[in-house]
Amino acid sequence: MSKHVRARSRPPRKPGAPRSTRRVALAAVLGLATFTAGWVHVAQDPDKAAGPRPQARADARPQAEDRAARDERRSAQQAVPHAAPPAPAPPAPAPQGLAGVSERTRARIPAESRQLILVTGRAMDSSESTATFYTRPAAGADWVKAVSWPARNGANGWSTERTYGDLTSPMGVYALTDAGGLLPKPPGTRLPYDEDNGFVATGLGVNGESLKGSFDYVVAIDFNRRPGRSPLDPVMPDGEDKGGNIWLHVDHDGPSQGCVGIPKAAMKQVLETLDPAAKPVIVMGPAGF
Numbered sequence: 001m002s003k004h005v006r007a008r009s010r011p012p013r014k015p016g017a018p019r020s021t022r023r024v025a026l027a028a029v030l031g032l033a034t035f036t037a038g039w040v041h042v043a044q045d046p047d048k049a050a051g052p053r054p055q056a057r058a059d060a061r062p063q064a065e066d067r068a069a070r071d072e073r074r075s076a077q078q079a080v081p082h083a084a085p086p087a088p089a090p091p092a093p094a095p096q097g098l099a100g101v102s103e104r105t106r107a108r109i110p111a112e113s114r115q116l117i118l119v120t121g122r123a124m125d126s127s128e129s130t131a132t133f134y135t136r137p138a139a140g141a142d143w144v145k146a147v148s149w150p151a152r153n154g155a156n157g158w159s160t161e162r163t164y165g166d167l168t169s170p171m172g173v174y175a176l177t178d179a180g181g182l183l184p185k186p187p188g189t190r191l192p193y194d195e196d197n198g199f200v201a202t203g204l205g206v207n208g209e210s211l212k213g214s215f216d217y218v219v220a221i222d223f224n225r226r227p228g229r230s231p232l233d234p235v236m237p238d239g240e241d242k243g244g245n246i247w248l249h250v251d252h253d254g255p256s257q258g259c260v261g262i263p264k265a266a267m268k269q270v271l272e273t274l275d276p277a278a279k280p281v282i283v284m285g286p287a288g289f
Helices: 003-009 019-044 064-079 103-107 264-273
Strands: 115-121 128-135 144-152 172-175 179-181 193-195 218-220 247-250 260-262 281-286
Touching: 128 260, 128 264, 144 264, 218 264, 247 264, 260 264
Parallel strands: 115 281, 179 193, 247 260
Antiparallel strands: 115 128, 128 144, 144 260, 172 281, 179 218, 218 247
């Protein structure tokens, strides 16, 4: 076959269009077809388009045994009603009749004491006071008021560091162990009693009043003295500078040099009532001490 025949068998080439341009156009057509097919596939499966889903972790929710324990606790809470909170306990009452005495002074009262004379002064510098007799049935029980009387104390009131001649009565808690007087002891007196002519007051009181009869009946207050002896015992264990012979005695209608005075009938009643077995004490000082 001649060269001219083969040449006629090919399609005629467009004038001005090179062969390379036709190849690029063919590739573009094939690429567009491929992209269109892929887009259609994605549109049909949107989950794959969003990418891979995150997998749930194994500990993202309670395990079976955890859920069972939780359900059991929930059932128990529903079955048992909430209990009401307990009512607060009422405050313990102060011992009856001693509300005007400080906790510190009250703590000094012997637990075994069952008889008490409370002498309450009107003020720290006052010589006027009230004496009240209390009893209680047993140690730790409330004090019960029995009787009260008007009373006198030192002309200059009260002090915690008394010195001889300062005309004050000592504050504190003191035992009552011994008694005596110019007159015979009243019937029923159980404290050791010293009847002696030495119980005679001489001179005049602070305000010039007569002291006659002041020591007809006396109960020694165990301040700077030796218990178990007559109130006339002159020994002062803590020294004479503190003074001594501080007694509960018959009032002479005036302030004292340091003793406590109450009416004569009251002194007789005190002697008839005090019992050494009850460990009697006198608690004395201004109100609230």
